Amino acid sequence: MHLTREEERIYDGERGWANQTCIRILVRLGELFGAEKLIPIDSAHVSGVSYKTLGGAPIEFLRTLADAGAMVKVRTTLNPQSLDSHYLREKLQENLQKPQLDILRQFERMGLTQSLTCTPYYLHRTARDSHHAWAESSAVVYANSILGAWTNREGGPSALAAAIIGKTPNYGIHRAENRRPNVTVRVETKLRNETELGALGIFLGKTLGDKIPAIKGLPNTSKDDVKQLCAAIATTGMTNMFQLGSSTRTRENQKIGVDSDQIKQTIEELSIASTTKPDLVFLGCPHSSLSEMKRIAQLVEGKKVRAGTEFWVCTSCHIRRTAAAYAKKIEKTGGHVLDGVCTVVSWTEKLGIKTIMTNSAKTAYYAPTLNKAEALLAPLEDCLKAAFQG
Amino acid sequence: MEGIRTAEALVSAKPISFLGGVDPADGKIIEKKHDLCGTCIKGKVLVFPHGHGSTVGSYVMYSLAKKGLGPAAIINQTADPVVVVGAIIANIPMIDQIDIAKFRTGDTVEVDGSKGLARILKHKDG
Numbered sequence: 461m462h463l464t465r466e467e468e469r470i471y472d473g474e475r476g477w478a479n480q481t482c483i484r485i486l487v488r489l490g491e492l493f494g495a496e497k498l499i500p501i502d503s504a505h506v507s508g509v510s511y512k513t514l515g516g517a518p519i520e521f522l523r524t525l526a527d528a529g530a531m532v533k534v535r536t537t538l539n540p541q542s543l544d545s546h547y548l549r550e551k552l553q554e555n556l557q558k559p560q561l562d563i564l565r566q567f568e569r570m571g572l573t574q575s576l577t578c579t580p581y582y583l584h585r586t587a588r589d590s591h592h593a594w595a596e597s598s599a600v601v602y603a604n605s606i607l608g609a610w611t612n613r614e615g616g617p618s619a620l621a622a623a624i625i626g627k628t629p630n631y632g633i634h635r636a637e638n639r640r641p642n643v644t645v646r647v648e649t650k651l652r653n654e655t656e657l658g659a660l661g662i663f664l665g666k667t668l669g670d671k672i673p674a675i676k677g678l679p680n681t682s683k684d685d686v687k688q689l690c691a692a693i694a695t696t697g698m699t700n701m702f703q704l705g706s707s708t709r710t711r712e713n714q715k716i717g718v719d720s721d722q723i724k725q726t727i728e729e730l731s732i733a734s735t736t737k738p739d740l741v742f743l744g745c746p747h748s749s750l751s752e753m754k755r756i757a758q759l760v761e762g763k764k765v766r767a768g769t770e771f772w773v774c775t776s777c778h779i780r781r782t783a784a785a786y787a788k789k790i791e792k793t794g795g796h797v798l799d800g801v802c803t804v805v806s807w808t809e810k811l812g813i814k815t816i817m818t819n820s821a822k823t824a825y826y827a828p829t830l831n832k833a834e835a836l837l838a839p840l841e842d843c844l845k846a847a848f849q850g
Numbered sequence: 851m852e853g854i855r856t857a858e859a860l861v862s863a864k865p866i867s868f869l870g871g872v873d874p875a876d877g878k879i880i881e882k883k884h885d886l887c888g889t890c891i892k893g894k895v896l897v898f899p900h901g902h903g904s905t906v907g908s909y910v911m912y913s914l915a916k917k918g919l920g921p922a923a924i925i926n927q928t929a930d931p932v933v934v935v936g937a938i939i940a941n942i943p944m945i946d947q948i949d950i951a952k953f954r955t956g957d958t959v960e961v962d963g964s965k966g967l968a969r970i971l972k973h974k975d976g
Contacts, residue, residue: 484938492929508906517874518909520916521939595905615905617935 461490461629462497470625478530482621489618490629499591499630503535504623505580506572507595508616510542510805511560513830518616519559522566525624530570533626535584537575538567539596540747540774540802547796552807570624576800577776579687579747581607591634593622597694598746598822602687604701610634613700633700641703642714643668647677649720653839654685658821659726660718661692667716670698678704684752691746691822730824733834737769738817740833741847742803743840744774745820750783753797756840757786760793763848770813771795771847774803793848804830819843853943853964856971857922859957860894861950862886867903868910868936877919895959895968896921897950901933911936923961925950925968 463471471487473480486498508514542560543549549557568574575583578596586592586609594600595614603609612632614622622628633639645664651657657678664673678686681704693699743756756773765771773790777799780787787797804823808816809832816827817836824835836846862885866872871881872891879886891914901907911933914920920940926933929946937944943963953959956974961967 481939485935488934488938489931492931492934508909513904514906514909515874517869517906517913521909521912615908615931615935617905617908617939618931621935 461487461495463487467498476528478525478528479624481525482530482624485618485621486625486627486629490631493629493631495629495631497630498625498627499634500626501534501593501622501628502586502590503537503580503584503592503594504532504619505537505539505592505594505596505599506567506616506619506623507539509539509563509567509576510802511556511563512542512807513805514563516559519562519566522563522570526566526569530624532571532623534623536572536623537577537580537583538572539578540576540805541800542806544798544801547798548801548806551811556807556810572623574800575776575778577747577778578802579749579776582747582749582776583778591628593619593628595619598687598691600700601690601694601702604633604639605690605703606683606686610639613694613698639672639701641672641674643671643673644715645673645675646715646717647675648717649723651678651681651723654688655727655819655821655837655839656723657681657685658688658692658819659723659730661689661694662696662730662821662825663718663722663726665693665695665697665699668697668699670700672699672701672703673716674703676705684749687746687749688819688821691820692825695822695825726821727837730821730835731837732828733815733836735815735834736836736846738815738836738846739768739813740770740772740803740808740816741843742772742774742816742818742820742823743843744772745803745818745823748773748775748779750779753779753783753786753790757789759840759844760795760848761789763793763850765794765847766849769847770811772803773797774801775799795847808833817843817846854960854962855895855923855943856958856960857893857895859953859955859959860886860889860891860896860921861953861955862898864898865900865902866896866898868901868907868932869904871903872910872914874910874913877914891921892919894921895923895925895961897925897953897959899927899950901926901930901936903932905932905935907932908936908939911940911942915940915942923963925953925959925961
């Protein structure tokens, strides 16, 4: 790899251990994947925040890095944590909270913003064709496919290293020639809701591996709904972007058709609970947008959450503040708007939650392993019917 | 990544996930059905095809090394980001693009992280 004179100084340790360690990570990954140089990035998004999924392993490294004076050079956001600052904090034991706060503290010392969201694109606009280093696979697919921003699927450590150096190696879809679709997907049925779009993603992720599909047959899909496709396609596959619409030219002639049976079967395979009565009805994977908060608030206003059922809507603290009036309406029903937390990486099993109903295919996919819970997958309206009386 | 280390080889035919696959408390492989399940990686030249699983695995490698439970060196058939990053932050010499079929558990192996070379100094039964 070609390094500038300043990059060589960092590499040789003249700018301290923290910078040296971080640039070594970037250079080694660049060598591994055929990059010829480092390129500047506009932002980074770091995953690996929840104490529940991380355990104690990273705390020591993060602290050592912060002690050595590491500081991010670009705007860097953080993924959700394992609890929110109000509702779950009151319910969980101290020994689960302290290490989580310690992780956040170390990130804060290095200048990462406490955004705590999987949808950093609702906080800051990204310019078209700008380069980024994002972990969090759902946001990576959304950035490349919907926002036209360019990012590989980073891991937590490599995104952090990129943030501290302010650069990333230019391999993968940081190169224009690697961003062209190489398979055509024709959706041969009308997808009716966000859950069916998620099911399409689960199916395509399994089928396509790391291919870039040009997806035809999804007219007038809202950005809120297409977010489910982004999250799901990254859950089961290594695809980092897709193109929507019919004007795209593909590199190869491979074509795949997806029909209503395949969508139906995918939903049935994910919706495996032995009961129709969920302990938790959960919306907000990925984190809810302002418009989703508005829609949920309108649909639940004046209703009451069923006794014995939890109703959670997850979002960022940023959106929660912006949508304060909607959040109030949702909480008046007995439901909870949880900010900064992700249900999938939270301690649901410690709250006795054994069945989770959700409109998110990604959550339904992970709930059995990460939450030790059975999943029910259904669109928003059906989720609300299960959560509310009358 | 760099430096020369000599130690006894511990060889696996299976990929290793450091998150969930290795106990950070004692350095033992805990992944069920793994051919090294129950074996401790501490101080060994760990020879395996490649890593897999969560990128948090890199942090687990750091944590193991800090406690003195990490491998002395790593030899991979193919490099993957989790092990590459883990080896850098944990300061473990790691080399790849090596035919791992020639190594046997118990061989004495020298790993030169700077040159990307590994030699068997003494065969287990030799």
